[in-house]
Amino acid sequence: MRVPFTKMHGLGNDFIVLDGRETALPAISGRIAAALADRREGIGCDQLILLEPAPDVSADFRMRIFNADGGEVEACGNASRAVALLHGRPARVLTDGGVIALEPAIGGARVDMGVPRFGWDEIPLAYAMDTLSMPVGWEELENPSAVNVGNPHLIFFVSDCDAVELDRLGPEIERDPLFPQRVNVNVATIEAPGRIRLRVWERGAGLTRACGTGACATAVAAARRGLTGRDVTVTLPGGPLDISWRDDGRILMTGPATESFRGSFEWEDYAKGEAE
Ligand SMILES: N[C@@H](CCC[C@H](N)C(=O)O)C(=O)O
Numbered sequence: 001m002r003v004p005f006t007k008m009h010g011l012g013n014d015f016i017v018l019d020g021r022e023t024a025l026p027a028i029s030g031r032i033a034a035a036l037a038d039r040r041e042g043i044g045c046d047q048l049i050l051l052e053p054a055p056d057v058s059a060d061f062r063m064r065i066f067n068a069d070g071g072e073v074e075a076c077g078n079a080s081r082a083v084a085l086l087h088g089r090p091a092r093v094l095t096d097g098g099v100i101a102l103e104p105a106i107g108g109a110r111v112d113m114g115v116p117r118f119g120w121d122e123i124p125l126a127y128a129m130d131t132l133s134m135p136v137g138w139e140e141l142e143n144p145s146a147v148n149v150g151n152p153h154l155i156f157f158v159s160d161c162d163a164v165e166l167d168r169l170g171p172e173i174e175r176d177p178l179f180p181q182r183v184n185v186n187v188a189t190i191e192a193p194g195r196i197r198l199r200v201w202e203r204g205a206g207l208t209r210a211c212g213t214g215a216c217a218t219a220v221a222a223a224r225r226g227l228t229g230r231d232v233t234v235t236l237p238g239g240p241l242d243i244s245w246r247d248d249g250r251i252l253m254t255g256p257a258t259e260s261f262r263g264s265f266e267w268e269d270y271a272k273g274e275a276e
Pocket residue numbers: 013046047067073074075076077078079151152184202203204205208210211212213214
């Protein structure tokens with residue numbers, strides 16, 4: 001059986017999108033997602049996105065997200081814009097992080113990412129009390145903010161985010177026992193009250209060119225610390241995203257999304273080795 005896919009990206013954060021909304025797809029396990037995400041032996045991506053019918057009327061359809069390591073996670077900002085482009089009209093989409101609202105916009109899409117949370121379940125209580133500046137550190141990365149925008153992020157504000165050895169410190173922080181569910185690691189530099197430069201070590205995917213939820217979490221953390229206003233442009237290695245943390249608490253993210261190509265793969269090549 002051949003399974004069709006669409007290869008997409010948002011600022012270079014790339015996705016395999018499998019659309020099972022009209023025609024049911026075979027069950028995708030974490031192992032199969034990781035094999036498809038493999039850049040040498042599979043198709044290659046940072047995240048695999050699976051679209052399914054919604055279980056009830058709270059949403060138009062469901063979006064499931066697998067990191068390149070096969071772990072299923074709650075949210076993906078850049079993929080939300082890619083899915084808006086694919087869908088072609090406004091939609092309410094159920095994710096494991098909550099219902100988000102997306103709509104195509106000129107050159108990409110706009111997504112209402114919902115309301116951030118500041119104490120998420122997996123942070124030990126002592127730290128969850130003070131998510132604005134947790135009293136922890138890993139070498140020069142100290143006192144992060146902790147923000148959950150569907151998925152968990154730590155944000156370190158530093159004088160030059162490009163100078164941080166994120167490929168070395170990112171995996172250490174991601175897997176620190178403080179975070180049993182692991183964590184996305186953001187290093188950010190404030191360039192002006194409305195401008196932030198950001199690099200992200202993504203949980204389960206490593207260094208990516210852009211992370212939409214990381215940009216949202218960082219914008220919220222910066223505004224809460226009084227470093228910026230509530231409307232900012234966050235520039236990642238792949239390019240800029242506009243983030244607005246509205247007065248009603250909801251985060252709006254606007255930015256580009258691109259379809260790269262379409263193709264199909266042989267299901268049996270990836271399913272072999274799967275338990276019956
Ligand atoms: N690239 C994404 C985030 C994907 C999930 C993340 N790595 C996690 O494990 O929570 C984005 O654009 O938000």
